[in-house]
Amino acid sequence: QTLKISHQWKAQTDARDRAVRVFVEEVGKQAPDLKFRIFPGRSLIQNPVAQFDSLQNNSLEMAIYPLVYAVGKVPEFSITIMPGLISNLDEAVKLKNSPYHQRLQEIAHANGVHIVTWWWTPGGFASKNREIQGPDTVSGLKMRAADPYFETVLQAAGASVQSMPSTEIYSALQTGVLDGVMTSAESFVSMRIYEQTSNATVGGDNILFMLLQPLIMSKQAWDNLTPDQQKAFEEAATVSEKFFNGLQLEADAEMRKAFEEAGADVRPLTDAEFEAWVDLARETAWKKFETEVPNGKELIGLVETSLQNAQ
Amino acid sequence: MTELQIGSLILVCTTLVLFSGVPIAFGLTVVSIAFLYVFDGPGSLSAVPRTFLDEISGFALLAVPMFVLLGSLIGSSRAGADIYEALHRWLARVPGGLVIANIGACGLFSALSGSSPATAAAIGKVGVPEMLKRGCPAGLATGAIAAGGTLGILIPPSVTMILYGVATETSIGRLFVAGVVPGVLLVAIFCAYAWAATAFAERNVTQPRDHYTLKEKIRASGTVMPLFAIIALIILALYGGYATPSEIAALAAMLAFLYVALVYRIVNRDNLWPIFGNAVRESCMILLIIAASGLFSYMMSLLYVTQTMADLLVGWNLNRWVMLLVVNVFLLVAGCFLPPVALILMTMPILQPVLEANDFDMIWFGVLMTINLEIGLITPPVGLNLYILRNVAPQVPLMTVLWGSVPFVLIMMGFMVLLCFFPGIALWLPNQMFGP
Amino acid sequence: MRAVIALIDRLSISCAVVASVLLASAVVIVCYMVVIRTLGYSSYWEIEASIYMVVAATFLASPYTLMTRGHVSVDFLPWMMGRRGARAIQAVIAAVGIVICLYMAWLGWHLTLEAIASDERSTSMWRPVKWPLYVMMPIGLGLTALQYLAEIFRSASDEAPAKAPLPRMEAIPEPVPGRNPPGRSETERRMPAR
Ligand code: NA
Ligand code: NA
Numbered sequence: 001q002t003l004k005i006s007h008q009w010k011a012q013t014d015a016r017d018r019a020v021r022v023f024v025e026e027v028g029k030q031a032p033d034l035k036f037r038i039f040p041g042r043s044l045i046q047n048p049v050a051q052f053d054s055l056q057n058n059s060l061e062m063a064i065y066p067l068v069y070a071v072g073k074v075p076e077f078s079i080t081i082m083p084g085l086i087s088n089l090d091e092a093v094k095l096k097n098s099p100y101h102q103r104l105q106e107i108a109h110a111n112g113v114h115i116v117t118w119w120w121t122p123g124g125f126a127s128k129n130r131e132i133q134g135p136d137t138v139s140g141l142k143m144r145a146a147d148p149y150f151e152t153v154l155q156a157a158g159a160s161v162q163s164m165p166s167t168e169i170y171s172a173l174q175t176g177v178l179d180g181v182m183t184s185a186e187s188f189v190s191m192r193i194y195e196q197t198s199n200a201t202v203g204g205d206n207i208l209f210m211l212l213q214p215l216i217m218s219k220q221a222w223d224n225l226t227p228d229q230q231k232a233f234e235e236a237a238t239v240s241e242k243f244f245n246g247l248q249l250e251a252d253a254e255m256r257k258a259f260e261e262a263g264a265d266v267r268p269l270t271d272a273e274f275e276a277w278v279d280l281a282r283e284t285a286w287k288k289f290e291t292e293v294p295n296g297k298e299l300i301g302l303v304e305t306s307l308q309n310a311q
Numbered sequence: 312m313t314e315l316q317i318g319s320l321i322l323v324c325t326t327l328v329l330f331s332g333v334p335i336a337f338g339l340t341v342v343s344i345a346f347l348y349v350f351d352g353p354g355s356l357s358a359v360p361r362t363f364l365d366e367i368s369g370f371a372l373l374a375v376p377m378f379v380l381l382g383s384l385i386g387s388s389r390a391g392a393d394i395y396e397a398l399h400r401w402l403a404r405v406p407g408g409l410v411i412a413n414i415g416a417c418g419l420f421s422a423l424s425g426s427s428p429a430t431a432a433a434i435g436k437v438g439v440p441e442m443l444k445r446g447c448p449a450g451l452a453t454g455a456i457a458a459g460g461t462l463g464i465l466i467p468p469s470v471t472m473i474l475y476g477v478a479t480e481t482s483i484g485r486l487f488v489a490g491v492v493p494g495v496l497l498v499a500i501f502c503a504y505a506w507a508a509t510a511f512a513e514r515n516v517t518q519p520r521d522h523y524t525l526k527e528k529i530r531a532s533g534t535v536m537p538l539f540a541i542i543a544l545i546i547l548a549l550y551g552g553y554a555t556p557s558e559i560a561a562l563a564a565m566l567a568f569l570y571v572a573l574v575y576r577i578v579n580r581d582n583l584w585p586i587f588g589n590a591v592r593e594s595c596m597i598l599l600i601i602a603a604s605g606l607f608s609y610m611m612s613l614l615y616v617t618q619t620m621a622d623l624l625v626g627w628n629l630n631r632w633v634m635l636l637v638v639n640v641f642l643l644v645a646g647c648f649l650p651p652v653a654l655i656l657m658t659m660p661i662l663q664p665v666l667e668a669n670d671f672d673m674i675w676f677g678v679l680m681t682i683n684l685e686i687g688l689i690t691p692p693v694g695l696n697l698y699i700l701r702n703v704a705p706q707v708p709l710m711t712v713l714w715g716s717v718p719f720v721l722i723m724m725g726f727m728v729l730l731c732f733f734p735g736i737a738l739w740l741p742n743q744m745f746g747p
Numbered sequence: 748m749r750a751v752i753a754l755i756d757r758l759s760i761s762c763a764v765v766a767s768v769l770l771a772s773a774v775v776i777v778c779y780m781v782v783i784r785t786l787g788y789s790s791y792w793e794i795e796a797s798i799y800m801v802v803a804a805t806f807l808a809s810p811y812t813l814m815t816r817g818h819v820s821v822d823f824l825p826w827m828m829g830r831r832g833a834r835a836i837q838a839v840i841a842a843v844g845i846v847i848c849l850y851m852a853w854l855g856w857h858l859t860l861e862a863i864a865s866d867e868r869s870t871s872m873w874r875p876v877k878w879p880l881y882v883m884m885p886i887g888l889g890l891t892a893l894q895y896l897a898e899i900f901r902s903a904s905d906e907a908p909a910k911a912p913l914p915r916m917e918a919i920p921e922p923v924p925g926r927n928p929p930g931r932s933e934t935e936r937r938m939p940a941r
Contacts, residue, residue, distance in 0.1 A: 010479075037615065042656050054361075175550060192482055340851065360857075560777075595808035702819050
């Protein structure tokens with residue numbers, strides 16, 4: 001039996017692609033009868049968002065998939081990007097197997113997918129002419145965030161929020177249709193955003209943008225595995241997480257280098273700036289999530305208590 | 312069955328089905344569904360409707376119907392006739408002058424739209440009937456526009472190059488700049504060919520060419536002047552940071568509508584229906600073919616045909632230049648069936664490591680590959696630009712359209728060879744601008 | 748029979764008129780977006796709305812496109828088979844067309860029902876429901892199958908196919924007197940109309 005794994009990133013160099021290859025190798029050690037075929041860089045499904053549909057109807061077995069892409073079908077998944085809720089990689093890693101993780105898995109199961117790994121990545125701002133610090137510094141800028149909750153926060157901070165597909169970002173920054181973007185740190189490099197921006201606000205311990213982009217699986221395919229195979233998957237996931245988190249440091253350095261070589265300034269958010277952003281997010285995005293999504297309040301509460309218990 | 316055997320079967324079946332006279336869009340759908348069903352099982356069919364829809368629900372493709380509308384506005388009103396009358400009066404002394412003007416327009420439109428089918432549809436709609444009316448050989452007229460239209464993905468901005476840049480992690484800015492000189496050179500070579508072909512066809516003619524006085528030239532240009540204002544506005548909107556390439560199409564269509572409505576007083580229903588009826592008819596044809604080739608690409612990728620072939624030739628361990636030749640022949644054949652973007656996404660993960668190991672510059676290869684994929688747009692059985700021309704100029708037989716594009720295919724192939732011997736054609740400008 | 752054909756034709760034309768309105772609206776919306784962005788306002792629904800409209804226009808225009816021979820094909824086989832063979836092949840092609848359109852319409856219909864049942868939405872700030880996008884596929888392709896049926900009837904009753912409104916291109920362009928291109932034979936100049 002061959003399991004297809006689809007994702008949107010570059011083969012061999014991207015952290016997610018490398019981590020999935022580690023995962024496949026680990027599974028192979030314990031369950032050699034399972035074969036995998038990886039389709040990197042959108043080579044199977046051109047629209048990354050649509051991978052979820054293929055997982056749901058089991059025409060695809062596995063994908064590396066930022067869960068927020070599926071909020072059109074599962075609004076609860078917005079919790080995996082909620083601005084300022086989880087403030088750095090350490091916190092995110094500690095949430096593995098927490099009540100929050102378990103609840104998220106239940107929601108995923110109810111929607112036909114199974115979360116296999118616990119891969120989190122940080123992100124931040126990149127901007128053309130103005131350094132982005134606290135919320136007051138985005139006022140009047142034309143920004144793209146790609147996620148409705150971040151858009152809510154940016155709009156509340158006075159930015160003019162623009163929606164456009166990711167393929168247009170590069171040209172939009174180049175010609176000035178956009179002044180800045182918010183996205184994951186790796187995308188700054190892979191989408192060559194550093195070529196068109198002169199400031200980046202990323203890194204450090206105060207990260208506004210933490211995103212879960214795990215390896216997920218069709219629930220049907222998961223249920224078809226034997227208990228031994230499932231166990232192999234879980235152990236391989238743990239190995240891949242260790243590898244993946246190690247790569248994050250590497251990716252951070254690489255991004256820093258790319259920006260600095262392009263002559264851009266890179267800085268983290270200070271404690272005060274971060275507090276101001278989180279206060280704003282709490283009033284806007286979190287509130288919106290709590291009122292608009294049925295389990296919203298419960299999920300935010302779960303993250304907060306899980307984080308406290310993990311300390 | 313091995314992937315290679317499946318691939319050969321797909322090649323044969325697709326060619327047969329498409330040449331049978333089934334509409335291209337439906338033929339590609341039939342082949343895709345049949346192969347998915349037979350070689351991957353009924354389960355994979357559940358992905359079919361979304362794949363089909365996804366392909367045309369992207370923002371970048373909005374440009375296509377809007378540029379088609381633009382072409383229809385100019386082409387179905389008297390505006391098109393006036394423009395070409397003015398061009399003809401200015402260019403009557405030059406052999407093939409009108410064809411040259413059309414190729415130039417394709418170059419300009421390519422620079423604006425980033426989309427090959429949009430360019431071919433907009434210019435072809437106006438240009439082909441006017442060229443035919445003035446006695447230009449049909450094959451030259453359609454060939455020039457089909458080929459000129461392909462430049463949309465070479466001359467920046469280009470969505471295809473953005474995806475190549477993302478897929479290979481090469482600088483998109485450099486890629487864009489690298490496409491400029493080859494794009495302009497190709498325009499120039501196409502023009503030279505048009506001039507030579509016309510001069511050759513008229514070699515035994517003793518009858519003098521039409522002649523117009525300066526007064527006549529200027530009089531014919533009067534109503535066309537607003538058009539230059541429109542082009543200037545569009546360029547300003549794009550490079551001034553007011554609109555992205557996909558949005559330009561809408562602005563252009565809107566301005567063209569105002570132009571046609573104000574200058575030619577086309578406002579009533581009887582005049583508008585031919586314009587809009589044709590626009591939706593043509594964009595429907597183009598977009599359904601694009602949707603179906605998305606499905607076809609999905610099928611090819613799922614069955615791992617393209618990837619297996621790329622893997623295979625990578626494993627041959629050939630000499631550097633032989634490998635480059637084999638890779639290009641492979642892309643040329645695959646390009647007959649697959650759209651540029653799909654081919655880049657499927658093959659680059661496999662080809663890139665080998666190309667880099669052989670010390671080929673990835674920016675240079677990006678330009679080479681783009682020209683290669685452009686050829687695919689004007690070769691059957693799946694040559695989108697050919698079918699667009701076929702549709703905007705139904706009076707020209709398909710065989711004439713096909714033969715007409717052959718010289719341009721040969722020119723592009725020759726240019727690819729030139730690019731191999733002189734990589735500087737692509738790399739000189741980016742190296743000047745960004746340093747080596 | 749003739750009445751049925753006329754009815755189907757009229758239905759297809761009406762859909763194309765709706766498609767035209769949708770396309771024009773999409774143009775207006777994108778222009779509006781560019782203007783308000785230049786003025787410094789946010790845009791969040793315009794792109795998706797125009798995509799919905801263009802997709803709808805594409806599918807709604809499909810039956811009319813078929814009726815006016817707008818779905819291009821490569822007619823090598825019919826061309827090689829001669830007049831009688833071509834007619835037989837046309838019938839087979841129409842049958843294939845009906846089957847594939849109905850099958851795709853059926854798949855699209857299931858997709859629509861699925862989207863309604865799960866309240867599937869787009870992932871933007873605007874969050875429009877997805878089913879109006881999906882439902883255009885069964886509508887458009889279903890009507891295309893119907894139009895194929897009309898084309899079979901039409902060909903059986905030896906009627907000429909409908910023509911697209913091509914004001915300047917309907918006829919073979921006649922060379923303008925006095926400006927005749929020199930040096931080409933009469934046959935080359937006169938292109939056969941398909
Ligand atoms: Na372009
Ligand atoms: Na082709």
